[in-house]
Amino acid sequence: MGKHIYWFEEIGKEHRDLVGNKCANLGEMAKIGLPVPPGFALSVEAYEYFLKETNAIEDIKKYLQKFSGGPKTIKEFNEASKEIRLIVEAKKIPQTIGKEIMSYYKDLCRKCGAEKVAVSVRSAGPKSHPGQYETYLNVNGESDLLEKVKKVWASTFNPRSIAFRAQKGLPLESDPIGVAVLKMVNARASGVMFTAEPNTGDHTKMIIEGNWGLGESVVGGDVVPDIFFVDKASGKAIERTLGKKARYVASNQVGANFAYTPEEKSSTFCVNDDELKEIVKLGQKLEDYFGVPQDVEWAVDQDLNFPDNITLLQTRREIMAVKKSPVDQTLDFIMRR
Numbered sequence: 001m002g003k004h005i006y007w008f009e010e011i012g013k014e015h016r017d018l019v020g021n022k023c024a025n026l027g028e029m030a031k032i033g034l035p036v037p038p039g040f041a042l043s044v045e046a047y048e049y050f051l052k053e054t055n056a057i058e059d060i061k062k063y064l065q066k067f068s069g070g071p072k073t074i075k076e077f078n079e080a081s082k083e084i085r086l087i088v089e090a091k092k093i094p095q096t097i098g099k100e101i102m103s104y105y106k107d108l109c110r111k112c113g114a115e116k117v118a119v120s121v122r123s124a125g126p127k128s129h130p131g132q133y134e135t136y137l138n139v140n141g142e143s144d145l146l147e148k149v150k151k152v153w154a155s156t157f158n159p160r161s162i163a164f165r166a167q168k169g170l171p172l173e174s175d176p177i178g179v180a181v182l183k184m185v186n187a188r189a190s191g192v193m194f195t196a197e198p199n200t201g202d203h204t205k206m207i208i209e210g211n212w213g214l215g216e217s218v219v220g221g222d223v224v225p226d227i228f229f230v231d232k233a234s235g236k237a238i239e240r241t242l243g244k245k246a247r248y249v250a251s252n253q254v255g256a257n258f259a260y261t262p263e264e265k266s267s268t269f270c271v272n273d274d275e276l277k278e279i280v281k282l283g284q285k286l287e288d289y290f291g292v293p294q295d296v297e298w299a300v301d302q303d304l305n306f307p308d309n310i311t312l313l314q315t316r317r318e319i320m321a322v323k324k325s326p327v328d329q330t331l332d333f334i335m336r337r
Contacts, residue, residue, distance in 0.1 A: 004046035004097060005104050008039055019043050020124025020178030025315050032289060034282065035311050038111055039119065039182035040104045044126060046097055047153050047176045054091035060084050060157075060173040070166055077159040077166075084162075088154040093146050101149065102142045108183065116141055117183055121148040123155065124178035132161060133177065137214065137256040138184055144254070145181070152179050185311050186251065188302035189270035190215030191225060194318055195232075195283045196293035201320050203293065205238075206230040206283060210270045213248035214256055215297055215313065222258075223247055226269050228276060235280050242269060275300055278310045286315050293318040 011019055011027035019027075023041035030036050051057040063083055064070065071080045093101075109117045118140050123133035134155035136148040155161075156175040165172050191210030196203045209218050209225040217223045223246060229239040245266045250259040271279070279298050286294045297313040 004043045004049065005100050006041050006043070007104075008036065008041065011041060017044065017126050018178075020126055020180075021316060022122060022124035022314055023178045023180045024124075026180060026182070028289075029286070029312060029315065034285065035308070037183040037185055037311060037313070038108060039180060040108065041124065042101070042149065042179040042181070044176040044178050046179070047156075048174070049097060050091070050093060050150075050153060051088075051174060053094045056088050056091050057173055059087050063087065064172055070172060071162065072166070074159070077163045080162055080172075081157055081159040084157040085154045088157065089150060091150070093150060098146055101146060105142055105145055105181070108181075112183055119145065120180075120182050120184055121145065121152055122180045122182070123152050124180050125175075126177070132158070134158075135216070137216070138252055138254055140254055149179055149181075153177070182313070184251070185299045185301050185313070186303045187214050187299040188212070188309075189275075190297070190299040190313075191218045191270075193279060193283045193296040193298055194293065195287040195296070196318060196320060197229075198293075198295075198318060198320055204232050206232055206280060208276065208279060208283075209243075211243065211245050211248050212261060212265050212270050213250050213259075215299060216249045216256070217247060217258070219297065226271070230276075230280050232284065235277055235284075237273075237276060240269065242267070245270070271300060274306060275310060278307045282310065282312060286312075290315070290317070293320060295319070 006019060008027040008030040011024055012031055013024050013028045016024040019041040026036050067076060071077050109115060118138045121136045121139050134152055139145050139148045156177055161175060162172055165175060189210050189212050191208060194207045197205040197207060208228040208230060211217050211223055211225045218225045224243040225245060226243045227241040228237045231238050245261050247258045248261050249256050283296055286296060294315045295318040296315045299311045299313055301309045301311050
């Protein structure tokens with residue numbers, strides 16, 4: 001087996017097929033000096049190696065033979081997902097790749113000056129499938145990391161993914177992805193940034209959404225976040241909407257969970273003016289570098305001082321709507337209000 005794990009600094013946008021979009025973009029940001037958490041990437045081939053060496057791929061093929069022509073109904077997709085994930089999660093990661101993962105994790109701990117560093121374990125497909133596969137937060141220690149890597153691989157067999165592959169005539173027994181392993185950010189606030197207005201196609205505006213705690217509540221659309229409309233030319237907020245922020249994702253020693261937001265926080269914007277300006281500045285740098293509008297995840301690290309506390313967790317090409325007519329833009333504005 002060749003090398004299947006890379007530090008973010010070793011990879012870039014030319015390695016999307018090797019490690020997946022998320023990892024490739026994190027590597028690109030690290031190389032150009034943007035603030036991203038330290039971490040490493042498991043390659044797409046590591047996924048394939050695991051399925052082959054454990055014989056999981058043959059077990060999956062054998063299981064799928066029970067469906068004449070493959071699963072077709074919602075019930076069958078759900079059943080297939082449950083059984084295939086049990087097959088994958090029952091396998092033990094081969095010693096060769098397991099040792100490599102543990103070696104990189106130990107080196108990451110040394111880089112961070114800690115005996116045991118909490119990390120997030122995230123999927124990284126060669127093509128973007130936002131929210132389709134699973135993410136694990138506050139993963140602690142070597143055995144927990146190995147287990148969560150395996151669970152991220154297994155999440156490629158969720159019902160939605162199997163149905164998509166069936167619809168496209170793709171093999172059901174495999175959907176190779178990379179995995180990103182990043183140091184957890186002790187986030188006071190987090191959110192997303194669109195470096196152009198996605199609903200109207202307006203490239204003169206940025207939209208930033210945020211909430212207290214970890215960013216999963218904003219990314220998943222689980223709360224009404226704070227929203228800032230920013231004029232790109234001046235970098236100033238031209239409209240601010242205080243979100244209800246009724247809940248937020250709180251970081252635990254292991255994992256994370258939703259908690260109710262105290263009133264003094266729900267009635268306060270989650271970032272101040274200086275932090276907002278820094279987030280906007282980093283978003284502009286990303287758009288200028290990649291040459292197209294970006295969909296960015298950011299966090300404010302409460303363990304660091306400004307401006308070093310602004311951290312970028314991910315960037316990808318933004319999905320833009322065709323610029324709408326003035327009437328449609330007015331209707332969108334009314335709906336937002």
